[in-house]
Amino acid sequence: MTGSNATAAEMEEALRADGVRITRQRAALLKVLAEADDHPDANELHRRAREIEETVSLATVYRTLSALESQGVVHRLAFEGAPARFETTDAPHHDHIIDVETGAVIEFRSEKIEALQALIAEELGYEVVRHRLELYCRKRK
Amino acid sequence: MTGSNATAAEMEEALRADGVRITRQRAALLKVLAEADDHPDANELHRRAREIEETVSLATVYRTLSALESQGVVHRLAFEGAPARFETTDAPHHDHIIDVETGAVIEFRSEKIEALQALIAEELGYEVVRHRLELYCRKRK
């Protein structure tokens, strides 16, 4: 979103540290992820990765994204009635505004909302493991 | 959730007002929805409806839920990596806590969070059409 994405090298390191091999296909996907400043879905990532390395299959894209996700390098975003979209987890936690007309995604962060969530959960005897906050919005005129 | 669900008769009226016919199958589903104080998925609603009227197919459950949803009588909840769950829209808007261990769903409402959301969107030039806030929680010990 902001150009402050994790670099491909950083993600590579995270993968290697976990004993995961860096193949041509994965290198291509990491590059695509590092350069993405939108929130592409698997298909779009596949399309972009193919421009770098044509022997990338969609299955590999999904498998690699799962690996990256389980190592906390990538987040899977599941918006309403749409295929999952992905983002690197370079930036601190944030939530999303989805433009209902264009599908554009804007990131935001509110400490106040975070604090309120924790408070509400606590009052009900829970602690928040993770949360999801999505604002489906329209541009004001 | 609270026993304050819309009654089957109320939902029937809402449907009739829109020119929708009340069949045996739909009557059964409405009864099930009215009596549900959890948040069942389509399969579970199908199972329950069949106990009342055995000739209800899953297709009809989905078709009727879509009709009810588009008339604003029912909400479709799409939690992470799980089939959609449904609730009647008797109560005012609220958000959900999902117990990550049991799958239980608790409703809550926070005016403060609602207000903050509107404010954040506004600052970014948007107005909120709808939102989704889900707290995936664990019971505190």
Added chain:
DNA sequence: TTCAATGCAAACCCTTTGCACGGTA
């Protein structure tokens, strides 16, 4: 009587997986 609603089964879409081959470490 009319035309919406139905059940069934096939189709859909996104995602995951089994298998035999290929390439990284």
Added chain:
DNA sequence: TACCGTGCAAAGGGTTTGCATTGAA
């Protein structure tokens, strides 16, 4: 060399849809 990662195609799971039939109004 060892074995993880790969492409391909098929399977999976939830949901929708085409079609001929049934039934609500």
